[in-house]
Amino acid sequence: xxxxxxxxxxxxxxxxxxxxxxxxxxxxxxxxxxxxxxxxxxxxxxxxxxxxxxxxxxxxxxxxxxxxxxxxxxxxxxxxxxxxxxxxxxxxxxxxxxxxxxxxxxxxxxxxxxxxxxxxxxxxxxxxxxxxxxxxxxxxxxxxxxxxxxxxxxxxxxxxxxxxxxxxxxxxxxxxxxxxxxxxxxxxxxxxxxxxxxxxxxxxxxxxxxxxxxxxxxxxxxxxxxxxxxxxxxxxxxxxxxxxxxxxxxxxxxxxxxxxxxxxxxxxxxxxxxxxxxxxxxx
Numbered sequence: 344x345x346x347x348x349x350x351x352x353x354x355x356x357x358x359x360x361x362x363x364x365x366x367x368x369x370x371x372x373x374x375x376x377x378x379x380x381x382x383x384x385x386x387x388x389x390x391x392x393x394x395x396x397x398x399x400x401x402x403x404x405x406x407x408x409x410x411x412x413x414x415x416x417x418x419x420x421x422x423x424x425x426x427x428x429x430x431x432x433x434x435x436x437x438x439x440x441x442x443x444x445x446x447x448x449x450x451x452x453x454x455x456x457x458x459x460x461x462x463x464x465x466x467x468x469x470x471x472x473x474x475x476x477x478x479x480x481x482x483x484x485x486x487x488x489x490x491x492x493x494x495x496x497x498x499x500x501x502x503x504x505x506x507x508x509x510x511x512x513x514x515x516x517x518x519x520x521x522x523x524x525x526x527x528x529x530x531x532x533x534x535x536x537x538x539x540x541x542x543x544x545x546x547x548x549x550x551x552x553x554x555x556x557x558x559x560x561x562x563x564x565x566x567x568x569x570x571x572x573x574x575x576x577x578x579x580x581x582x583x584x585x586x587x588x589x590x591x592x593x594x595x596x597x598x599x600x601x602x603x604x605x606x607x608x609x610x611x612x613x614x615x616x617x618x619x620x621x622x623x624x625x626x
Contacts, residue, residue, distance in 0.1 A: 357400045360437065364448045366477040374402065375431040376452040376472045378410040381480040386626055391480070391565055393505040393597035397588045403432050407503075407588040408597070410482065412472065414498035415464050417605040427501070429463050430454060430470060447477025456489070466490040479625035486619075488612040496612050499575060499603030500622045502567070506560040509578050509598050514539040516556035516567075517574060522549040523606060541598055544580040548573060550607050558600055569602035569622040576600055 358373045370380040381391050394408030405411060405427070413427035420426065435452040443449055454470040461467070467489035475481040488494045506512050515538045523530050525546045535549065552574045558565045577599040584591035602622045604610055612618045 357402065357406075360450065362440075362448055362450065362476050364442075364476055365446045367447075367480070369474065369476040369480065371450065371452075371474060372400075372406060372409075373435055373437065373452070375406070375411060375433065376435040376454070376474075377406055377412070377431060378474065378480070378482070379406065379408065381476065381624065383478055383480075383626060385478060386563070389562065389626070390505050391624055391626070393503040395589050395593060397590055397593070399588055405431050407586075409503060411501040412484070412498065413501050413603070414470070414486070415466075415468075415494070415496050417497040417499050417603060417609075424463055429460055431501075433460070435470075435472070443475070443477075445477065447475050450474045450476070464494070466492070466494045468494070479623050481621065481623045483621045484619065485617055486612060487617045488614060491614050493614055494612045495609065496618060497603070497605045497609040498618075498620065499573070499601045499605055500569070500571075500620075501575075501599065501601045501603075502622070502624065503597045503599050504558055504565050504624075505596065506558070506598055507562050507596075508560070509541050509595050511561050512541055512598050513559045514541075514556060514576065514598075514600060515559070516553055517549050517576075520549045520552050520574075522547045539576065541576070541578050544582055545576055545578050547576045548606050549576070552602075556600060558598065563626055566625050567600060567602060567622065568625075569620070571602045571604050571620045571622070572608040573603050573605045574600065575603065575605070
């Protein structure tokens with residue numbers, strides 16, 4: 344049985360869509376089409392996404408946790424524009440909510456360009472995200488370039504994964520991949536040997552990665568499958584003490600293993616062209 348309703352976040356209040364279905368539940372902030380929660384009902388109903396207890400719900404402020412959509416650029420912008428683009432702090436529209444034949448629930452959201460977005464990224468465009476909440480969580484993104492010039496584009500599904508303790512996490516599926524260590528001078532390109540554990544401040548961008556990564560932890564595992572080409576692994580470690588919306592006491596509860604197309608894997612969307620990307624999370 345499907346139960347869906349709008350609820351409201353913290354002051355000053357952001358609209359949230361709460362989805363309760365037979366196979367799983369989710370919460371989506373309309374600002375950013377931002378997944379805040381996903382709980383599959385199988386295997387005991389464990390939350391797969393981490394949301395900071397100190398997250399701020401305010402118009403124009405990125406929410407810490409869940410799966411922010413970082414686009415149309417990733418990270419810092421060379422011209423000093425807002426980090427991670429405008430999509431995650433823009434208000435999206437809900438187009439449809441549909442119950443699929445297998446009992447999963449599909450929610451479609453869209454963001455069209457405006458004078459404000461064109462001032463930051465000079466392209467007429469249409470962003471569409473389909474979220475499918477079932478035994479797994481599926482995100483299907485499309486970006487249509489409606490302008491008459493090619494558009495340089497990067498994006499990441501910036502997934503914060505809930506874990507009992509980040510120090511116990513083992514990430515497989517990145518072995519023998521080249522990565523950029525953004526914390527080292529010159530941002531050297533290094534080779535990942537074997538599985539990855541996170542034991543300190545970590546900020547790495549892996550290039551040309553396999554479709555699947557598995558994040559194993561003491562309570563089980565989370566599997567990521569994506570048709571994108573980059574993976575980002577991040578945890579601020581003790582630097583979280585300087586982040587007002589995380590705090591020193593909370594960094595141990597998550598690891599970011601993100602999928603997207605960034606750095607060398609950034610794309611140029613031809614005039615009239617469409618970029619498509621997907622990511623699925625499951626236990």
